[in-house]
Amino acid sequence: MQKLKIVVAGPKKGGKTVLANILAEASENPIGAYRPTKGVRIIEFEGTASGSSSSGLPLNVKVDVEMWDCSGDASFENCWPVIQDGANGVLFVYRSGNASDAKEMDSFYSSFVAQRGIKDRNCMVFANIFDKDQETRGKLSSTFSRIPQIDVNLQHDADSATTEFQRFLGSVLEGVKERQDKAEISMIRN
Structure with a gap:
């Protein structure tokens, strides 16, 4: 089974740990009192990569997911290089109605994607809507214009987050397989 390392990053109090718990089915009550993540929390679980392969065939494959739930606190920034090492994809999470969170996302993109050479297609943004009456993110x-952005209310509609995550895993898996194929062809030619 293919293993995928996914980093969950974004500003403090955005819902990263709640999302990670939902996706990993790691808690019966994933939404509880706020407890900030200290550095990083690693969750391993079996996920399903869905979507379509580059050849157009349906994709519905089991994968081992190693999810690194990263603290959004800048005081843990010195840990980020270790957290980023070997990452196949990045999930960004932020509070949808919070303008300062939206501005802060650029620094997370720079640290977790641009500096690490991760392609935008291996990223996804979850705009966490805390107020069910909020209509805009x-x-x-x-x-972030080329990165899928999903509005989600984790308190009321966790199923849509899971479905989108499965599609995201499909995209990440496709990218991993393409890199492996290129490496094999390169080895054969040399």
């Missing part, structure tokens, strides 16, 4: 910069 905080505007992200153009840096």
